[in-house]
Amino acid sequence: MRLMGNGGVRALLSRALVLATLETAWLCNASVNSDGDLEGLQDIGAEMDPESFLEGRVILLAQLLGLLVTFIGPTLTSGLLHEIWPHIAPEDRDFGMEQ
Amino acid sequence: MKKPRKTAGSALVETSHGNRAKVTIRKLSTGVRGLDEILGGGLPEFSLNLVGGAPGSGKTTLVHQFAFANATPERPAVYFTILGEPVIKMLRYQQQFSFYDEAKVGKSVRFINLSDLVLEKDLEAVLEEIIAQVTATNAGVVVMDSFRTLVRKAAGVVGELEVQAFVHRLSQFLTASEVTAILVGEYVQEEMPDNPLFTMVDGVFWLTQVTERNSIVRKLQVMKLRGQASVPGLHTISITADGLQAFSRTLGLDTVPTRPSRRKRLSIGIPDLDAMLGGGILEGDSVLVAGPSGTGKSALATQFIAEGLRQGEAGIMAIFEERPPSYTQRADGFGLKLSDAEKNGTLELLYLRPLDLSVDETMEAILDAIKRVGAKRLVIDSLVGFEMALAPGFRADFRESLYRMIGALTGAGITILSTVEVEDNFTSLQFSHYAISFLTDDIVRLRYVEIDGQLRKTMVVIKMRGGNHSKDIREYVITKKGVVVIHPRRTDYARLSTGIPKRTGPRKEQADETPPESKATA
Numbered sequence: 001m002r003l004m005g006n007g008g009v010r011a012l013l014s015r016a017l018v019l020a021t022l023e024t025a026w027l028c029n030a031s032v033n034s035d036g037d038l039e040g041l042q043d044i045g046a047e048m049d050p051e052s053f054l055e056g057r058v059i060l061l062a063q064l065l066g067l068l069v070t071f072i073g074p075t076l077t078s079g080l081l082h083e084i085w086p087h088i089a090p091e092d093r094d095f096g097m098e099q
Numbered sequence: 100m101k102k103p104r105k106t107a108g109s110a111l112v113e114t115s116h117g118n119r120a121k122v123t124i125r126k127l128s129t130g131v132r133g134l135d136e137i138l139g140g141g142l143p144e145f146s147l148n149l150v151g152g153a154p155g156s157g158k159t160t161l162v163h164q165f166a167f168a169n170a171t172p173e174r175p176a177v178y179f180t181i182l183g184e185p186v187i188k189m190l191r192y193q194q195q196f197s198f199y200d201e202a203k204v205g206k207s208v209r210f211i212n213l214s215d216l217v218l219e220k221d222l223e224a225v226l227e228e229i230i231a232q233v234t235a236t237n238a239g240v241v242v243m244d245s246f247r248t249l250v251r252k253a254a255g256v257v258g259e260l261e262v263q264a265f266v267h268r269l270s271q272f273l274t275a276s277e278v279t280a281i282l283v284g285e286y287v288q289e290e291m292p293d294n295p296l297f298t299m300v301d302g303v304f305w306l307t308q309v310t311e312r313n314s315i316v317r318k319l320q321v322m323k324l325r326g327q328a329s330v331p332g333l334h335t336i337s338i339t340a341d342g343l344q345a346f347s348r349t350l351g352l353d354t355v356p357t358r359p360s361r362r363k364r365l366s367i368g369i370p371d372l373d374a375m376l377g378g379g380i381l382e383g384d385s386v387l388v389a390g391p392s393g394t395g396k397s398a399l400a401t402q403f404i405a406e407g408l409r410q411g412e413a414g415i416m417a418i419f420e421e422r423p424p425s426y427t428q429r430a431d432g433f434g435l436k437l438s439d440a441e442k443n444g445t446l447e448l449l450y451l452r453p454l455d456l457s458v459d460e461t462m463e464a465i466l467d468a469i470k471r472v473g474a475k476r477l478v479i480d481s482l483v484g485f486e487m488a489l490a491p492g493f494r495a496d497f498r499e500s501l502y503r504m505i506g507a508l509t510g511a512g513i514t515i516l517s518t519v520e521v522e523d524n525f526t527s528l529q530f531s532h533y534a535i536s537f538l539t540d541d542i543v544r545l546r547y548v549e550i551d552g553q554l555r556k557t558m559v560v561i562k563m564r565g566g567n568h569s570k571d572i573r574e575y576v577i578t579k580k581g582v583v584v585i586h587p588r589r590t591d592y593a594r595l596s597t598g599i600p601k602r603t604g605p606r607k608e609q610a611d612e613t614p615p616e617s618k619a620t621a
Contacts, residue, residue: 004186005212012187072190075201083205 003080009036016064024056069095124326127279130168130198131161133345133463137319137334139327143301144279146325147270149246151286152306156317157336157343159184161306162242162281163193164342167200169279170207174239177232182214182252183245183283196342209236213249222253222265229269233276240279247284250296263295270299291322301325306336314490316457319345335457335493346459350466350503362565365476365514368406369399371584375560375569376541382475384564385505385515385538390545394556395577396518397421398429399545400478402581403516404446405435412475413445415468417461419484423448433581447472451485457493458500461485465504469513477508479517498538505538523547523598540564548574548598550589551606557595558584572596 074095126141170176364379440446571588591604
């Protein structure tokens, strides 16, 4: 958020949501608000099988990270991810980079 | 009295002669090749600077280079983006440059988006956020891109005085925080007299981009820089895979060393021509070899370089017309093994013909090569080709830059042989239609002369600054050994210099020449 601003996050997350919905139809009930936050997920989750709900969210996150890799490359994306979730091991956020 | 302290890792206060303390302003490298030299050593530490110019002129790239060059984990560079190019795109494009160190992003180089704050809050809130971020990160470098957008948005809401007060407080805070800052904006030069921002900042740098005929000419000008002497004027800049590169209009050669009073003579590799030159070219001279096409200018230039190599003097051949393979092939034909010298690093053949170079870039390539091989001899073949290789917009600067380069190189003891093509008109002897004769110490003129039903070649030394020379017009041929002067001067013809001489002596019987004239085989 600090890097891209609300507008940047909103645009990227909206695109990721569109792409994730192609794989997981129920995500069409979620939306991105003007602050760049996801809305509607909790309501959907309450009525869903937890495993399918988790899978949908993983797909959404994968799409978001995929977009970042497309735009700014794997190294920077990995760096951003490390800032947010420092506990994730480097090998789990290599995005196909050659070691 | 308080003792002066050391801050930001540099000695800021010096005492000279025990009674006068003078602050030393440390200069930060801009990370832009050639720019530090233009600025007089770099960007003054803790200064507030403005980079202005039209979109596409290289502003963002320049400040990225500065940020990456100076950012450390302890004193990071904070790059505030304000309603300009989206950060994701900026990161996408800037990482293509070689200076972009991905490992620095996040820790040493931090990007902070102020767009939402600028849109939603007032200048006070923006300043508070800047102060909070700079303080929290202990930033040593701050970039605000685009500052103009911020000011423009604010000016629509508050008065000019409030904007000025904001800039003043920002400037005070950044300096007190030991921050070197650059504000970036799409300003135009005409705004300078009326915009108080230009008075408040310590340095103003303009980047311009002009289309001239079919080429783009990018220039940089230091409009203002407090506390140090920068190189005045417009300097060429280019954007390559390494980012921005600047070429000082003085080529870093503004001080011309004085030539020693006693200089040795260098052989040109043609004994008879050496004799005509009074024993050879004076070391550090600039020699112009002028003549029409096919008279052997390139052959003569090759012999000059090859002789230098034989004497242990490294050389550079900057060639603009022929390609290097044909050059080395001809040299091989003359028995001059240029390829061996190329392999052992005592000779470089620079083929410079990309048609869109600036004169400064070309000069820089030549100067770099001279430094690389430690050259004592330089050939420029030819000046006409050199000028044609430049982008049209740069041709106006050609003679001025050439003058500076030749002056500085010859002053440093490098001997230069340049060729220039002139047209024979058979009524007079042109030295060069190309008004560069003033650049040269010595001129050797080659020309065709009609003698006994043949178009033969003659040479004459027109001028030799600092030495006497032969006045003889000598005939020469191009053989397997290169240019070879034949026959003593002719006394049986008058008006040889016109190309159509008049016989004044008896005609000697002579056999037909078969084959007409042997030439070097490629």
